[in-house]
Amino acid sequence: MTQFELLVIVVLFSSLMLVTGMYLLSKFNVFLSRYIRHEHLRKNIVVVLISICLILAVAPITLQFYEAMVRNILHIFYEVEILGAIFESLFVFNIAWLIAKYLRQKGISFRKRMTVILATVVICMMLLSIPINYVGNIFYEGGPSFKNIQFSILFAFYTGCMIGLVYVTMSYVDLARKRKLDEKELEVARLQQLKAKAELDALHSKINPHFLYNALNSIADLAVTDGKRARKMTIALADLFRFSINYSDHNYSTIKEEVEMTEVYLEIEKIRFEDQLNYSIYLDKDVNHYLVPRFLLQPVVENAVKHGLKTTGKMTEINITVKNASDGLNIIVADNGPAFPDELIPGYGVKSMYDKLDLLFPGNYEIHFTNQPEKRVTMNIHKLMKNEPAI
Amino acid sequence: MSQLFKTIVIDDEPAARRLMKNLLQEHSDVVEIIGEASNGKEALEKIEKLKPDLIFLDIQMPDLTGFEVIDQLDEKPNIIFTTAYEQYAIKAFETFSIDYLLKPIKEERLAQSIEKLKKFGRFNQSIDVNGLQEIIRQFQAPKKATALPIKTGDRINLIRFENIAYLEAQDKYVCVFTLEGQKYLTDQSLAVLSERLPSVFCRIHRSYIINKEKIREMHRHFSGRYLFIMDDKASTRLTSGRTYQDVFRSEFGL
Numbered sequence: 001m002t003q004f005e006l007l008v009i010v011v012l013f014s015s016l017m018l019v020t021g022m023y024l025l026s027k028f029n030v031f032l033s034r035y036i037r038h039e040h041l042r043k044n045i046v047v048v049l050i051s052i053c054l055i056l057a058v059a060p061i062t063l064q065f066y067e068a069m070v071r072n073i074l075h076i077f078y079e080v081e082i083l084g085a086i087f088e089s090l091f092v093f094n095i096a097w098l099i100a101k102y103l104r105q106k107g108i109s110f111r112k113r114m115t116v117i118l119a120t121v122v123i124c125m126m127l128l129s130i131p132i133n134y135v136g137n138i139f140y141e142g143g144p145s146f147k148n149i150q151f152s153i154l155f156a157f158y159t160g161c162m163i164g165l166v167y168v169t170m171s172y173v174d175l176a177r178k179r180k181l182d183e184k185e186l187e188v189a190r191l192q193q194l195k196a197k198a199e200l201d202a203l204h205s206k207i208n209p210h211f212l213y214n215a216l217n218s219i220a221d222l223a224v225t226d227g228k229r230a231r232k233m234t235i236a237l238a239d240l241f242r243f244s245i246n247y248s249d250h251n252y253s254t255i256k257e258e259v260e261m262t263e264v265y266l267e268i269e270k271i272r273f274e275d276q277l278n279y280s281i282y283l284d285k286d287v288n289h290y291l292v293p294r295f296l297l298q299p300v301v302e303n304a305v306k307h308g309l310k311t312t313g314k315m316t317e318i319n320i321t322v323k324n325a326s327d328g329l330n331i332i333v334a335d336n337g338p339a340f341p342d343e344l345i346p347g348y349g350v351k352s353m354y355d356k357l358d359l360l361f362p363g364n365y366e367i368h369f370t371n372q373p374e375k376r377v378t379m380n381i382h383k384l385m386k387n388e389p390a391i
Numbered sequence: 392m393s394q395l396f397k398t399i400v401i402d403d404e405p406a407a408r409r410l411m412k413n414l415l416q417e418h419s420d421v422v423e424i425i426g427e428a429s430n431g432k433e434a435l436e437k438i439e440k441l442k443p444d445l446i447f448l449d450i451q452m453p454d455l456t457g458f459e460v461i462d463q464l465d466e467k468p469n470i471i472f473t474t475a476y477e478q479y480a481i482k483a484f485e486t487f488s489i490d491y492l493l494k495p496i497k498e499e500r501l502a503q504s505i506e507k508l509k510k511f512g513r514f515n516q517s518i519d520v521n522g523l524q525e526i527i528r529q530f531q532a533p534k535k536a537t538a539l540p541i542k543t544g545d546r547i548n549l550i551r552f553e554n555i556a557y558l559e560a561q562d563k564y565v566c567v568f569t570l571e572g573q574k575y576l577t578d579q580s581l582a583v584l585s586e587r588l589p590s591v592f593c594r595i596h597r598s599y600i601i602n603k604e605k606i607r608e609m610h611r612h613f614s615g616r617y618l619f620i621m622d623d624k625a626s627t628r629l630t631s632g633r634t635y636q637d638v639f640r641s642e643f644g645l
Contacts, residue, residue, distance in 0.1 A: 210451070213475035214404065217494035221410035274405045309403070309453040344540040344547050351537060354551065363571070369540075369547040 003069065007060075010074075014057045021053030025166065043097075044090060051089035051163075055081050058159070063151050064140070076139045084132045092124045092160075096167070110175060118164035125160030129153050196359040208302075212237070218272050233271045239264045244295070251360060252291040252385070255322055255329075259283065262297045262320065269305050276309065279318040287322045290329055291385040293356035299349035300333050300377055308337035319376075328364075329384055334376035340369045353379065394514060395423040399441060401434040401460070402427075402449040402473065407494070411447055411473070414498055418505045431455025435463055443468050444514055445489075450474040458527045466517040471504055487518060539587065541567060541575045548575060552589060556605050556623035560598040570605065570623045593639050595619065596632035603642070 024031060028046060036042040059065055059081055068077035099120050103113045133152035137145045215237055222230035243261040259281060266279045301318060308316030314336070321332040346354070357365045357379070364383040370376050398415070402408045408427050415422055426441050428434035431454045438446065438460075446468050450457040457474075461467060472491035489511055490504040538549040554569045560581045567575040577584070585594055591603045595617070607622040615636055621627040631639060 210475040213494045214407070217410065217475070217496060218404055218406035220495045221406040221413070224413065225406075225409055272404050272406065306453060340547055342540060342542050342547065344549060345536050346538050346549055350549070354538075354549070367549065369549070370545050371547075372545040 006069070006074075010060055014060050017053045018057035021050050021057055024050045024053060025170070028170070040097075044093065047089050047093040048086055051085045052082055054163075055085040055159075062155060063148065064136075067140070073140070080132075080136045080139055084136065088125065088128050088132065091128055092121055092163070095124055096120050110171075114168045114171060118161075118168060121164040121167065122157060122160035125156040125163070126153050129156030212241075215268055215272065222271075229271055233268060236264050236267045236271070240268065251294060253294040254288060255283070255290050255292060255331075256288040258292060258295075258297045259320070259322065261295075262301050265298050266301065266305075266318065273309065273316075275315075277305065277316045277318070279320070281320045282322075284323040287324055287329065289386050290381075292329075292331070292381065293360045296353060296356055296379070297331065297333070299352050300379075303347070303349040304333050304335035304337065304377075308335045311337055325380070328380055328382040331379040331381070332376050334374050337375065339371040339375055344369060353377075357381070396421060396445040396469070396508065396512060396514075397425045397441070397443045398422045398445045398447065399425060399434070399437055399443045400427045400447045401429075401452075401457075402447070403429055403452045404449075405429070407449070407473070410496065414496065414501050417498070418502070421505050421509060431457075431460050434460050438464060438468070442466070445469045445471065445508065445512065447471050447473055447492075450476060456527070458523060462523055462527060469508065469512045469518060471508070487523065536587070536589070539567065539584070541577045543576065550575060552591070552602070553604075555592075555602050556621045556627065557599060557601040557629060558584060558592075568623065568627070572624045593642050595629065595635050595639050597634065599629050599632075601629060609643075 024046060028043075028050070031046050032042050036045065056078070059078070064077055065074075068074050096117055100113070100117055103116060108116075129152045130146075130149065133149050134144055134146060136152075137143070137147055141147055215233065219230050219233055219237075222233060240261065243257070243264070263281060266277070270277045270279070297320070301320065304318050305316065308318065317336045319332075319334040321330070321334070323330050323332075344350075353367065357367070361381055361383060364381065366378075366380040366382075368378045368380070370378065400408050400411045400415075402411065408429070412424055412427070415424060422445060425443060426437050428437050431452050434446075434448075434455075437443075448457040448460065448470055450472055451474065455463075457472060461470065470488040472488055473494060473496065474491060475494040477493060489508050492500060492504060536552075538551040539555065541548045541550055550567055550569060554571070556568050556570050558581060559566045559568065564576050564578055565581050565584060567577065569575075581594075581598070581600060585592065585600055588600065592600050593603050594600050601619060601621065605622045606619055607626065608620040610618040610620070612618045612630060614633065616633060617631045617636070617639075619629045619631065621629065
């Protein structure tokens with residue numbers, strides 16, 4: 001076999017290795033992931049494979065290659081190169097990996113991170129080339145020496161730059177992809193918010209129509225028997241429906257509005273059930289302007305009224321308290337009706353309370369049902385908002 | 392002059408009762424009001440005691456519905472329902488009531504009911520109420536539970552099903568784990584809880600019930616077991632038990 005033929009084979013082999021290496025590189029994040037669960041171990045293996053491929057690909061352009069070819073010790077050359085590649089890649093990859101992890105934790109900007117990693121890779125490669133050269137000379141020269149050390153270091157600098165740049169490019173592509181994904185996620189979040197708004201709209205419109213019919217039936221009587229009360233009730237009813245019909249596009253309303261609406265509602269119930277219902281409202285001084293989901297309070301109070309009236313022959317007492325606590329805003333609705341059963345099944349009122357808070361204060365609220373010392377529902381909103389949010 | 396219908400007006404609102412009484416004054420040649428009741432319990436007592444021929448019955452009352460009142464009566468008088476509800480099985484209760492009146496009550500409509508009463512009303516005999524059970528069942532269509540009540544001390548926490556990742560039995564207690572990783576303790580057994588959970592929950596192990604909608608991954612494990620990775624914050628891993636594998640296999644179609 002002539003030297004030229006050998007060279008052709010070597011070049012073809014190197015090209016094949018280059019293609020394989022590039023392929024592996026492009027599949028870096030998924031290759032072998034089905035067989036090896038351990039992420040770091042898998043990455044180490046893939047890195048070793050890639051670096052062997054690439055070192056074989058660039059081998060023909062090294063100084064030692066020609067020397068080895070001339071001296072007919074190519075097999076030794078390849079052995080040394082592969083061993084070197086394994087050690088080098090494991091060492092450099094893990095150091096770069098540790099540094100990258102550390103830098104990411106620190107939250108340093110992408111550009112700075114890439115610069116540091118590139119420098120690390122180059123320096124590591126150059127440092128490592130010294131012992132590799134030293135050991136390699138055992139095979140080439142028959143004994144350890146630092147012969148050709150300057151070429152080894154120079155070549156290490158070159159390959160270090162190459163590998164580092166490949167890493168930077170890959171990271172950049174990854175970053176771009178992530179950005180695109182983030183944008184998509186943002187879009188999804190926006191759509192979800194729109195959906196939430198639509199859902200809230202649906203929840204709002206549910207002022208009980210029977211409530212209206214029953215109230216009108218009462219007015220039909222009061223108009224004849226008690227004109228003053230009829231007038232009071234008509235006005236209260238108009239006020240209540242003004243809250244629900246004229247509500248603007250906002251999902252939130254202030255505590256003040258919520259309490260006003262609830263009070264109007266309670267006024268109507270008080271007239272309807274003459275003397276069977278009593279209520280009191282206590283507000284901390286500075287809670288009036290906090291924002292809560294619109295129509296949060298009224299359904300809860302409506303529940304309390306309904307359950308309170310179940311115990312017949314007893315005055316139903318409703319106490320509403322809104323206070324500032326260390327852990328946020330506390331909205332408490334207490335009544336003297338029968339205790340909550342252990343097997344509490346949420347009806348419309350309870351469900352709507354959860355739904356509204358879920359949509360507007362996700363993860364920032366707590367609801368407690370308590371029977372002792374008094375029967376009450378406590379809504380605790382941790383995150384407080386005072387100004388109109390831009391929703 | 393023919394016999395008068397002795398009547399009790401039943402409604403939880405005083406004004407509604409008053410209105411009915413006032414409107415009925417126009418028909419004093421047909422009905423005579425002998426009493427009124429403001430809730431289901433009172434209604435039952437008065438009906439048993441006064442033995443009316445006719446009741447005007449509100450359907451929605453705080454303690455009992457009108458249908459439940461009828462159900463508990465031994466002798467059932469003629470009934471005219473008064474209700475604000477249009478959508479309930481009106482057709483069905485037409486079969487055993489004289490009529491139903493929608494609130495607010497119209498005088499003309501009441502006059503029609505009285506005409507009907509004169510035609511079909513019967514004295515001194517209990518009416519048949521076919522299909523009442525069916526109506527009660529429809530009317531109280533069991534509220535679909537959406538949350539699991541967990542009692543801790545004096546508090547009842549409602550944990551909504553969609554927020555539950557899985558339940559784990561530990562000693563005498565059961566821990567309910569939410570997607571957020573919160574943990575609630577209850578002293579009810581897993582078997583009792585499983586009856587209260589909807590069908591999206593599935594028992595995979597002596598100690599585990601999982602929410603099928605919150606499974607991220609399933610992996611085949613040793614000896615026919617499966618490893619479930621849950622879609623909660625902690626990506627909890629749970630392994631199925633051998634005794635339960637038939638159950639969930641059929642559920643998952645494996």
